[in-house]
Structures are given as C-alpha cells and as structure tokens.
Amino acid sequence: MKESRINAWAIDWKKILKIKHFLHRLQNKVLWIFNHKLPEFLTEYLSLLQFLWLVHIGSKPLTVSQKSAMIIAPHQDDEVLGCGGLIGLKREQNIPVQIVFITDGAASHSWHSDFKSGEIVPIRRQEALTSLSILGVDSSHIHFLDKPDSKLQYLDLNTRQQIIEELAQLLLSFQPGEVYVPHRQDRTKDHEATYELVKTAIRLAGIKVEQIQYPIWILYKSLLFRDLKLHELAGAYCLSIHSIQSKKTKAIKVYRSQYEAIDVGLSPVLKPAFLRRFSLPYEVFFKTDSVMPND
Numbered sequence: 001m002k003e004s005r006i007n008a009w010a011i012d013w014k015k016i017l018k019i020k021h022f023l024h025r026l027q028n029k030v031l032w033i034f035n036h037k038l039p040e041f042l043t044e045y046l047s048l049l050q051f052l053w054l055v056h057i058g059s060k061p062l063t064v065s066q067k068s069a070m071i072i073a074p075h076q077d078d079e080v081l082g083c084g085g086l087i088g089l090k091r092e093q094n095i096p097v098q099i100v101f102i103t104d105g106a107a108s109h110s111w112h113s114d115f116k117s118g119e120i121v122p123i124r125r126q127e128a129l130t131s132l133s134i135l136g137v138d139s140s141h142i143h144f145l146d147k148p149d150s151k152l153q154y155l156d157l158n159t160r161q162q163i164i165e166e167l168a169q170l171l172l173s174f175q176p177g178e179v180y181v182p183h184r185q186d187r188t189k190d191h192e193a194t195y196e197l198v199k200t201a202i203r204l205a206g207i208k209v210e211q212i213q214y215p216i217w218i219l220y221k222s223l224l225f226r227d228l229k230l231h232e233l234a235g236a237y238c239l240s241i242h243s244i245q246s247k248k249t250k251a252i253k254v255y256r257s258q259y260e261a262i263d264v265g266l267s268p269v270l271k272p273a274f275l276r277r278f279s280l281p282y283e284v285f286f287k288t289d290s291v292m293p294n295d
C-alpha cells in the first residue's frame with residue numbers, strides 16, 4: 001500500500017516536469033512571435049487597413065483632369081508605385097505627362113560588393129524607361145537629374161540651389177497644370193526633401209500650378225491619425241484605376257532590381273508586404289496645398 005502511494009507521487013512529478021517543459025517552450029514561442037512576427041504583421045496589416053480606410057471612407061473621389069502633369073520622383077519606381085494608374089489614364093487620353101527623376105538610384109544596392117560603384121544606375125534607368133513606355137510615356141518626356149541617392153537632405157547650399165534651378169527650368173518649359181510630388185511626411189528622407197525642393201522650385205519658376213502629394217512610405221511607416229492634421233486628412237482623394245490596373249501591375253513588374261533579391265538568401269529592396277497595396281485598383285492623393293507664385 002505504502003509503495004504504490006510512492007509510485008503515484010513519482011508519476012505526478014513526471015507530469016509536472018512535462019508541463020513545466022511545455023510551458024517553457026510555449027513561452028519561448030510566444031516571445032519569438034512577439035519579437036519577430038508581430039511587428040511585421042502589424043506593419044503590413046496596419047498599412048493595408050490605413051489604405052483601405054482612405055479608399056472607402058476617408059477620401060473624396062478623384063477623376064482624371066485634362067491638365068498636363070509633371071510627376072516628380074526621388075527614385076526610379078516611386079512614379080509607378082504612387083501614380084502609375086494616373087499616368088496611364090492620362091496618357092490614354094493623350095494628356096501630356098512628363099516624369100522627372102531626382103536621384104540616380106545608386107543607393108539601393110550600394111551595400112553589395114558588385115554594385116558599390118553605382119553599377120545599379122543604368123539598370124534602374126532602363127527599368128524606368130521600359131516601365132513608363134508600358135504606361136504610354138515616351139523617353140523624350142523622361143528626365144533624369146542624376147543627383148546623389150539618399151543624400152537629398154544633406155545637400156550643400158550650392159547643390160541644393162542647382163537642383164531647384166534645374167527643376168524650375170523644367171517647370172517653366174513644360175508649364176504643367178499639375179505637379180505630383182511624394183507626400184511631405186513620406187517617412188523617407190529623399191522623399192520629404194523632394195517635396196521641399198519642388199515647392200521651392202515652383203516659387204522660383206513663378207508659375208501657378210496645383211501641387212498634389214502621392215503617398216509611398218507614409219502608409220507603411222506611420223499612423224495617419226497620429227501624424228497628420230485633420231485638414232491634411234480631409235485633403236485625401238481616391239482615384240479608381242480598375243481599367244488600367246493590369247497595365248500598372250505590368251509596369252511595376254519591370255522593376256525587378258527592386259522587388260527581387262539580388263543574391264540567394266538576401267531580402268529584396270521592396271518587400272512583398274510593402275508592395276501589396278500597390279496591386280490594388282486604387283491610388284490615393286493628398287491635395288492640401290497649391291503653390292502660388294507668391295505663396
């Protein structure tokens with residue numbers, strides 16, 4: 001009788017040890033998910049949620065105007081991600097569209113030994129030309145300013161002034177009705193610097209033009225309700241691009257250097273989670289300010 005009671009105790013201890021081991025493993029798993037997967041999951045789904053909220057609730061409908069447009073992109077891919085549908089729709093109606101790339105795009109792979117001397121520049125340039133030809137933009141309407149990538153916020157005064165003058169010259173010669181720039185709080189230094197450079201260039205050119213912002217990173221790296229003022233949120237517009245979505249997808253797919261890994265085991269520059277919303281048949285723009293000559 002006494003011996004069987006001892007055996008029962010021994011079995012209980014084994015069970016307790018097993019449960020303890022199981023709980024320890026469970027705790028490690030939960031911690032791993034919390035540290036590694038949760039931020040990725042939240043970023044991806046918050047970004048999609050913010051975009052869908054803008055599309056279905058927080059914006060007014062936008063129709064493509066007959067005004068000529070100049071799309072200003074810091075890097076080769078921003079124009080098609082942010083405005084690919086708009087560009088295609090305008091070109092289908094033969095509305096003039098010019099594209100200006102500010103930087104040479106050299107920084108996207110500069111950490112890799114095969115690309116450290118700007119070898120990616122001609123690849124990105126060709127991708128831009130091919131991608132935009134799908135959307136109906138002729139190469140003679142595409143301008144590459146070839147400024148240093150990832151350095152637009154740290155320019156010396158002379159270089160900054162030179163870029164502003166080049167932009168003002170293009171604005172004066174083309175006289176666009178609309179200018180599209182990255183969002184002023186796009187959470188990427190080159191993008192935010194581009195907004196400021198263009199705003200100054202419009203003042204220098206002295207032309208009256210509507211300045212419209214396209215969001216690229218702000219929906220992915222930021223919380224709109226926390227970071228934008230109500231009057232800015234109220235300036236959101238949504239363009240349906242259903243009729244041209246397949247063309248836009250084709251144009252994005254040309255940018256293989258950005259969404260494909262450059263080497264085995266490496267991550268691509270643009271992750272699938274970030275790219276997901278750009279495959280949806282909507283584009284969002286912010287019309288919060290128009291720049292007048294003496295603004």
Ligand SMILES: [Zn+2]
Pocket residue numbers: 074075078191
């Ligand atoms: Zn960019």
